[in-house]
Amino acid sequence: MEHDVPRRSRVPRLKTAVPALAPNLVTRERLSAVLDRAPSAGVVWVCAPAGTGKTTLLTQWCGGRAGATPVWVSLDADDNDEPRFWSALLQAVETGVPSVRERPVSVPAHPSEDPEFLATIAEALGSVAGGAVLVLDDVHELTNQATLHGLAGVLRGLPRTARVVLSGRAVPGAPLTRKGLGVSVTEVSAEQLRFTAGEAAHLLAEAQPDAPPGTLPELMRRTEGWAAGLRHAALELRAHAGDGRDMAAPAAVRALPAAGHIADEVLSAMGERDRQLVAALSVCDEVSPELAAALSGRPDTEARLAALERGSVVARRQVPGGTRYRLRAPFREHARAVLYRRDPERAARLAGVAAEWYAAGAEPAAALAHACASRQSGTIRAVLRRCAIPAVLAGEHDLVRRALAALPAETAAGDGLLALVAAFVRVEAGEAELAELDLVRADALVRYRAGTETDTLRRLVGARIRRITGQPDDGGDNGDAARVVPSSPLEAMVQLHRADLLLCRDRPGEAGELADSALRAARAGRADYVVARCLTTLSGVAALRGDFRSMTELASNAAAADAEGPWEAGTAAAEAHLLLGYGALLRAELRCCLQHVDEVLRLLDRHRTGAHGTRLVATTLRGAAESERGERTRGLHRVCSARDAADTGRAPGIAVLLCGFLEHRLALDLHRPDVAVRARERCHEVAPGSGEIAVMRAREQLASGRHGPAARVLRPALTERLPMALPWSTVCAALADAEIQQLAGRSREAERALVRAMEHAQSQNVLYPLVVAPPLIGDVLETGLGRFGACEPLARRVAAARRGLPQLAPLTLTERERAVLGLLPTALSLEEIADDLTVSLNTVKTHTRAIYLKLGVTKRADAVGVARAHGLLDDVHLTVAG
Incomplete structure (x- = not known):
């Protein structure tokens, strides 16, 4: 051509x-x-x-x-x-x-x-x-x-x-x-064409090389790898890199303006009917084909969803029982913003349709979220009455609170069921006083019929309030009624409460049966919150049985569920962290123990409440860990202060025993027999027939250098005539026996007793008593290394841990020397100290010279400093004197 x-x-x-x-x-x-x-x-x-x-x-x-x-x-x-x-x-x-x-x-x-x-x-x-x-x-x-x-x-x-x-x-x-x-x-x-995480990371590195952790996941969440959205965010980050604002932090990324003009360009290219469909779908994060049809009112919705999927505006995933569609994040955010700005009435109406749909489909969280978005009090109230209880049991506490707060005051005040739900939410957050007020209002409006869900909820709320406030409750001793297999998550919650009561009464076998049954019902009902609570209770059961490995595993699972769940971590989460801290102390992982008990105390402080004994145990664990890390004075002072502040009469006996047992050893290490005796007496009040009392008496005799009487008082604990309430106390009893044998010059018997202690420790995964044992036991351990057979790996772990702890040489002062030492930090002269103690000046001078000799000092100020370092001089006497 x-x-x-x-x-x-x-x-x-x-x-x-x-x-x-x-x-x-x-x-x-x-x-x-x-x-x-x-x-x-x-x-x-x-x-x-x-x-x-x-x-x-x-x-x-x-x-x-x-x-x-x-x-x-x-x-x-x-x-x-x-x-x-x-x-x-x-x-x-x-x-x-x-x-x-x-x-x-x-x-x-x-x-x-x-x-x-x-x-x-x-x-x-x-x-x-x-x-x-x-x-x-x-x-x-x-x-x-x-x-x-x-x-x-x-x-x-x-x-x-x-x-x-x-x-x-x-x-x-x-x-x-x-x-x-x-x-x-x-x-x-x-x-x-969507950016992978690696490609997005490269793009982010170009825009903001020092972006903090969390920036990339947030960018990917907001853009889903959409190139225009990522590049737009990168330009914003680069533009603000030098203006002093931390625009790379995840919160700042969420505040970045989206690439709305590009999303609008994509949506504008669609036909009018497809744009209306996208607007309708934007009120939900995800929809089924049926819900999409209900929102759009179009019979061809599923076919249009398939077309939008091919255009990558919609994504699809398969779930058990069907298919779910969602608008891609950039398009959903843009379409939703436009809908609520231009047609808020339609947006509220669509949210109401979605709320009713999810409520009918037994999806309480989605139903409540869309009911709140509808801002229609009638819809919110109807959805609350239908979904609030399963929502709370699933852990959606914040959603229930938001829905209740969205109702007009007169609507909420006149509905007894909603008042009962409010009480339930408050008591689960530990707000016992406010829960009682809601419960009084509910009782005035509701006629409870035995066996109904409302009656079950009422009994549960009342029982939970009594437990938090320390009121008497016999709900754990209902005989056959306590062993009914729960048929719903709510009944599982009731049964779990009974298990907790039995656990507080040192009946782990029965408590474990009930908690296991409750756990199965909670899992069957997909009640994640109840599942987490069951795991915490079962962790406590494992603790009383001496299965500390299972205790830690169950408590870790409960704490992880609390961290991932939609509910606000409260006093129940504090109990899971308390058990984790307890396990860490028993493993002699002191830093880990401090981290967990700090989380416990943070949660209790935030909610200003908690089951009696939780704060006492947490603070005692913290004091024990501090003491073993070298802060002995502070540690014992913390333990004594916690004990004085606690209402031990309302705390579980096992908690009082644990805290007293730890306090007793800390006091003897700091040469405070008076504090130790008081701790033993408190333990005797809650566990008079326990082997721990014998161990404490033996320790007191050993502290005074009397190994013969120590052996006599310890014998019933060694022969199991006196059962141990704390499983790991068997390790302490064997260690006391080892110390007695060594003091008596029977080295071989001392080594055998130490092996028995390590066998108990190995079976329970407990190192703490061995690591903090007296120096005499440390000598037996070091000289016996290589001869411990199956316990040799444990022995070497213990020896290494002991070498890593600060060692303070033991110093023994007489009672009169301690009295003089206690006045040396004051401005009193020796003559005034003599008058205060009603002794002669020469007697005070004699005691002072003895104190200087034992402390290795020549000056009064040095004596005070060295005494404080050894824990011989602190403010503990002020605590016990009161």
């Missing part, structure tokens, strides 16, 4: 030039590899919505293909004019193929129907050394069927050296289909 004068439409040169790349772009090798693998003489479709990085990808790919010649045309709606389209294509070919420029080609009158003209273009693309790559960008703009048919003719006639890439927002229709072209087609989808 010859043309004397080229006949063409005028085309801007930028239209046929490969676009310039912006700086700091991420090279996406995985996508370039997909393009490279596409067969020759084939077609690649890159189909995805606006802002997904199609043009950038192809620009980078063209620039990175050594030897290949790019032939690029950026299309627009004007290219539906045939002469203009073919003129642009010819200009692009001439730009990349010099030989074509030498023989100018005109556009015939009907180019799409001229086989010779189409063949000329195909041949020109095949004549390039190294091959040509024809890229038609924004091909979705082509709607002229004649042009599409002509383009299909070119593609079918391409030689094997040429490649074609069609890029646009939708897959080209007929005749550019696989069947219509009859050539190999490779597709790069919108899903493939």
Whole structure:
């Protein structure tokens, strides 16, 4: 075909030039590899919505293909004019193929129907050394069927050296289909174009090299890997990098303006009905096909969802029982913002529809969230009455609180069930006083019928209030009623309360049976909050049984559930951390113990309440850990202060015994027999027949150097005539026996007793008594290393742990020397000290010289300093004196 004068439409040169790349772009090798693998003489479709990085990808790919010649045309709606389209294509070919420029080609009158003209273009693309790559960008703009048919003719006639890439927002229709072209087609989808976490990390590093942890996950959550959203956020981060604002923090990322104009461009390209569907779906994070139909009121909703999924505006996932759809995060945020701004009445109405749908489908959390979003008091009240109890049992406490707060005061005040629900939420947060007020209001409005859910809830709330406030409660001793298999999470909660009461009464066997039964019912009902509470109770059961490995595992699972759950961590979570702190102390992991008990005290302080004994045990554990880390004075003072502040009459006996047992040893280590005796007496009040009392009496005798009497008082504990209430006390009894045998000069028996202690410790995973044992036991341990057989690994762990603890040499002062030492920090002269103690001046001087000699000092001020370092001088006497 010859043309004397080229006949063409005028085309801007930028239209046929490969676009310039912006700086700091991420090279996406995985996508370039997909393009490279596409067969020759084939077609690649890159189909995805606006802002997904199609043009950038192809620009980078063209620039990175050594030897290949790019032939690029950026299309627009004007290219539906045939002469203009073919003129642009010819200009692009001439730009990349010099030989074509030498023989100018005109556009015939009907180019799409001229086989010779189409063949000329195909041949020109095949004549390039190294091959040509024809890229038609924004091909979705082509709607002229004649042009599409002509383009299909070119593609079918391409030689094997040429490649074609069609890029646009939708897959080209007929005749550019696989069947219509009859050539190999490779597709790069919108899903493939999404940035991976690694690619997004590269982009973030370019924008903000020192971004703190959490920034990348937040960016990915907000954009779902959408290129435009990520690049927009990166530009914002880079723009604010030097203005002193921490724009890379996750909270700041959430505050970044979204790439709304790009999302709007994508949504605006849809038809009106699809835009309305997207607006309706935006009120929900995720929908089933049925809910989507209810929101849109359209019978063809599922088909349209499939179309939107192909356009990557909607994502789909399979769940048990069906399919769920969701708008991608950038589009959902934009569409939701536009809906609530332009048509708030429709938004509220749609939220109400969703609330009723979720309530009917037994999805209480979603129902309550959408009821609150509807701002319709009638909907909120109806959903609360239907969903509040299962929502609380699932841990959605904050949602229930929000829904209750959203009701008009007169509506909430006149509904007894809602008052009862409010009491339930408050008591689970430890707000006993407010819960009692709500319960009084509920009792005035509700007529309880035995066996109903309302009656069960009423009994549970009342029992929980009594436990928190320390009132008498016999709910754990209901005989056969306590062993009824719960049929619902609410009944499981009631049974769990009974288990807790039995646990406080040192009946772990019965408590464990009830808690196991409650756990099965809670899991069957998918009540995550009740499951977490059951795990905490079972952890306490394991503690009383001496299974400290299981105790730690169960408490860890409960604490993890509390951290991940939607409920606010409260006093129940504090109990899980208390058990973890207890386990850490028993393993001699002192830093870990301090971390957990600090979390316990933080939670109790925030809620200003907690079961009696929880604060006492937590503070005692903290004092014990501090003491073993070298802060002996502070540790014992903390323990004594906690004991004085606690209402030990309302605390569980086992908690009082544990705290007294720890205090007793700390007091003896600090040469405070008076404090130790008082601690033993308190333990005797709650556990008079326990082996721990014998161990404490033996320790007191040993502290006075009387190993004979110590052996006599210890014997009933060693022969198990006196049972141990604290399982790990068996280790302490064996250690006391080892000390007695060593003091009596029976080294071999002392070593055997130490082996018994290590056997008990090994079976229970307990190191603490061994690590803090007296120096005499440490000597037996060190000299026996290598002879402990199966206990050798444990012995070496204990020896290493002992070497890592600060060791203070034991100092023994007489009672009169302690009295004089206690007055040395004052401004009193020796004469005034003598008058105060009603002794002679010479007696005071004699005691003072003895004190200096024992402390290795020559000055009064030095004596005070050394005494404090050894824990011999502190404010403990002020605590016990009162």
